[in-house]
Amino acid sequence: MKPSPQFFLAAFLSLILQTGICYGIKWIALSKTPSSLALNQTQHCKQLEGLVVSQVQLCRSNLELMQTIIQAAREVIKTCRKTFSDMRWNCSSIELAPNYLLDLERGTRESAFVYALSAAAISHTIARACTTGDLPGCSCGPIPGETPGPGYRWGGCADNLNYGLIMGSKFSDAPMKMKKSGSQANKLMHLHNSEVGRQVLKASLEMKCKCHGVSGSCSIKTCWKGLQELRDIALDLKNKYLSATKVVHRPMGTRKYLVPKDIDIRPVKETELIYLQSSPDFCMKNEKVGSHGTQDRWALKTGTSMSSGPQGDLEGHQKLQS
Incomplete structure (x- = not known):
């Protein structure tokens, strides 16, 4: 018996659901949550856009976190747009969350x-919210174990990075840990890149101090561990974006791993961003792939030509006409 057209349509839709790869960033749609939504009852979690089932469950059990996570979603959009304002891809399509275009729907850089x-961003925002007292479940970060130098003492309120990492990763990684969240290669890629983001966040923790003393002498400095601003973390990640490595899902022994595509077989470095598919051409306007073109706005030029990719030496800015 010949399958009906409805059968093929159902199979096609099922394939789309099985192979969709941007589940993990649909939660950025929380940025659109109306301020009138109180989020003080568990049934409110179903009203939030962009969440998978496991994230709704986390919302129900951690209601006090949700306003902070909503703020993190807004920070992602603002910071991404600012960081790439001078590039051919200017992160504008992120505002379409949760329904992305091909620039974010595919496994691109x-x-x-x-x-x-x-x-x-989600771990950064939670860590900072602990410091400001906005979250009842956490407080200041722990006092460092090492002894500060002469004239220095530990004090103040450190950013609670550990709590931010624990709760942030639970929420942001939840979609990639679903059984039906796309191919194994895509899940490995997204989990890897998410961990790179958290590594850069951890590396941004630094000692911050405030002076004390008679007439501003600064004879004693009270210090604590604080995170850099998200915009600085984003700039570090932008550098990793510019040198990101294209990978393939290749058998090695009895298992398959993500390995660099054009380099001798080696493991993917824990510090590098990776991608599976080449980026669309962002030179010309093409709304389907998330490109609004680069006419009449400032962007970085690459090498001697105005190519669409991020490769090459950056030689300053030029206003693009086509």
Whole structure:
């Protein structure tokens, strides 16, 4: 018996659901949550856009976190747009969350950056919220074990990075840990890039101090561990975006791993962003792939030509006409 057209349509839709790869950043749609939504009852979690089932469950059990996570979603959009304002791809399509275009729907280097930034942003925002007292479940970060130098003492309120990492990764990684969240290669790629974002966040923790003393002498400095601003973390991730590595899912022994495509077989470095598919051409306007073109706005030029990719030496800015 010949299958009906409805059968093929159902199979096609099922394939789309099985192979969709941007589940992990649909939560950025939380940025559109109306301020009138109180989020003080568990049934409110179903009203939030862009969440998968496991994230709704996390919302129900951690209601006090949700306003902070909503703020993180807004920070992702603002920071991404600012970081890429001078590039051919200017992150404008991120505002379409949760229904992305091909620039973020596919496993491109652009999606690699957004996954990394999203993972860093949610942990950063939660860690800072602990410091400001906005979250009842956490407080200041722990006092460092090492002894500060002469004239220095530990004090103040450190950013609670550990709590931010734990709760942030639970929420942002939840979609990639679903059984039906796309291919194994895509899940490995997104989990890897998210972890790169958290690594850059951890590396940004630095000692911050405030002076004390008679007449501003600064004879004693009270210090604590604080995170750099998200915009600085995003700039570090942008550098990793520019040098991101294209990978393939290749058998090695009895298992398959993501390995660099054009380099001798080696493991993927823990510090590098990776992608599976080449980026669309962002030179010309093409709304389907997330490109608004680059006419009449400032962007970085690459080498001697105005190519669409991020490769090459950056030689300053030029206003693009086509």
